[in-house]
Amino acid sequence: MAADESYPADLRYHHDHDWVRVAGDEATFGITWHAQDALGEVVFFEPPTVGSRVEADGSYGSLESVKAVSDVIAPLAGMVTAVNEAVVESPELVNEAPYDAGWLIRVKLDDVAAVESLLDAAAYQATL
Numbered sequence: 001m002a003a004d005e006s007y008p009a010d011l012r013y014h015h016d017h018d019w020v021r022v023a024g025d026e027a028t029f030g031i032t033w034h035a036q037d038a039l040g041e042v043v044f045f046e047p048p049t050v051g052s053r054v055e056a057d058g059s060y061g062s063l064e065s066v067k068a069v070s071d072v073i074a075p076l077a078g079m080v081t082a083v084n085e086a087v088v089e090s091p092e093l094v095n096e097a098p099y100d101a102g103w104l105i106r107v108k109l110d111d112v113a114a115v116e117s118l119l120d121a122a123a124y125q126a127t128l
Contacts, residue, residue, distance in 0.1 A: 030099060
């Protein structure tokens with residue numbers, strides 16, 4: 001079952017419908033409620049390899065749904081430190097809990113200050 005529409009205020013958002021939760025110099029990435037709703041039922045997540053680099057605005061993997069295959073875009077640059085194996089095994093978690101159990105990867109950020117370039121919840125919602 002899909003989650004109810006929400007955009008938590010404690011997250012930062014990228015215009016390509018990705019979210020970021022920062023803790024120190026690490027960040028967790030995922031897709032927004034809007035993105036998972038547009039995709040429909042997610043059936044497969046192709047993640048990056050732990051230890052690989054992601055570049056801001058670059059693709060780091062893909063999500064396949066019953067409707068389409070979409071690249072997942074990195075909001076910030078850094079090195080992948082973790083992949084959510086629960087989502088690899090049960091991709092529907094992206095639909096059920098996009099901001100919690102449905103997170104995709106964790107990254108050690110190149111530049112923590114770059115998070116300030118992302119949108120807050122109100123600014124992101126204004127783009128929808």
